[in-house]
Amino acid sequence: MSRVALVTGGQQGIGLGISRLLVDAGFQVALASRSGQDSPAVAAALSELDGAACYFQHDLSDVDHVPALLDEVTQALGPITAFVSNAGVGAPVRGDMLELSPENWDFVQNINLRGAFFLAQAVAKHMLAEAGEDYRSITFITSVSAAMVSTERAEYCVSKAGAAMMSQLFAARLAPHGIGVFELRPGIIATEMTAGVRDKYTSRIEGGLVPAQRWGDPKDVAEVVVAAATGQMRFATGASIPVDGGLSISRL
Template sequence: MATSSPVLTRRRERPLSLVTGARRGIGASIAAELARRGFDLALIDIDDEGAHDTMAAVESHGVRARFYRHDLADSGGHRALVDRVVSDCGPIACLVNNAGVSAEMRGDLLELGEASYDRVVDINMRGTFFLTQAVARHMAAHASEHARSIVTVSSVSADLASTERGEYCMSKAGLGMLTKLFALRLAPLAIGVFEVRPGIIRTPMTEAVAARYDERIAGGIVPMQRWGMPQDVASAVAALASGQMTFATGSVLNIDGALSIPRL
């Protein structure tokens, strides 16, 4: 399913960004910030609940947007999705890999089951890899007047281990290698590839454990002594997407209030 403003089918002069997991939380903030900086948007999510509000926020900046309902775990459908986006909207200048899921239930690593592992890895790692591959093929085959970038939103859990949600940590660690590999492959094409690692961010995904994190933040786990907000992540992603940091391709940016800095 796709929805759009009526003028979307005209070819764009603005760069186009494709953002996954875009209907709420961090993804919605990223989409709105990219719109504020002059990107048109193709918004991707598994569900359309709340997508109308995100579309309105994006279009309030005077850009065009289109929403596509798509399951990131359906890697066989990624190429068709990219073809639809390009046909509808024009060439993709920026991919933001934001969609992902957490562990369904925190628990003992020794009790982690295959179903939970497969669900998280299929979406966070496998799905993200093959969508990135599909977009990278499109970028490699078509020249662009705009700066081009791929930004993957992973987590500090790519490096900081939590035995209660091992499948999540492993999937995010895999995204770190994804960033390195695509940075090397696409560097000759001047396509910047980056990883953004949020820390403890106030979103619908963290709402269920908010009380626990309130206590830990009060106890000093985050040196900046506050929750991160979706806008903190959005500002970083938009800066990387701008094309002004292409020579830093392969870099990781921690958006975590110094949470990930080792301390004695």
């Protein structure tokens, strides 16, 4: 049976880096995002991945659409053997957490937590129903913000901390069935989303903010995802893995 990976937000940034290496590892990749198929990012990703990927439109906040998404993916590619919960949103407005609005809080939690949970739940049920000899995995891409405080992005930090617990819950529930579950916490990664702060952070990174003294690359995250998805880490299920060049190491 062919290996099929569903990657949310797989058309750009960290998600595209993950999709590239999964294709290289022999996976057929389903890219899911709320962007339309006509979006430049989706078109460019499909062109680059050259027949090894298909696109499926899905808004994470629309949990009612989850069954239709999984039906579309499995009909096109077959049973899902790896799920990468990567898509998410940042704080709509950075600022004093004492001024955080309920609307912005709900927007972030509906996507990063509620949407991510119920899609993972449906994928887990799908994997259990399709149980076979092939290894299966779920990987949650969270952030160093799951544990590192940014008071101007409170809603984002809380959503990532919640996603970290979500990973632990799924790991414990699915371990008896041979489904590995992992959480990856990227640090400062060079993507389109961070391009606007590149000058601001480069000198700080080189000055020691990141012990590795460089920006992270989507490939850095993707390499760990591939190891998880191909079963190289199967007995480490439940692991939370920083992919941040040492950013989150506690230092004096």
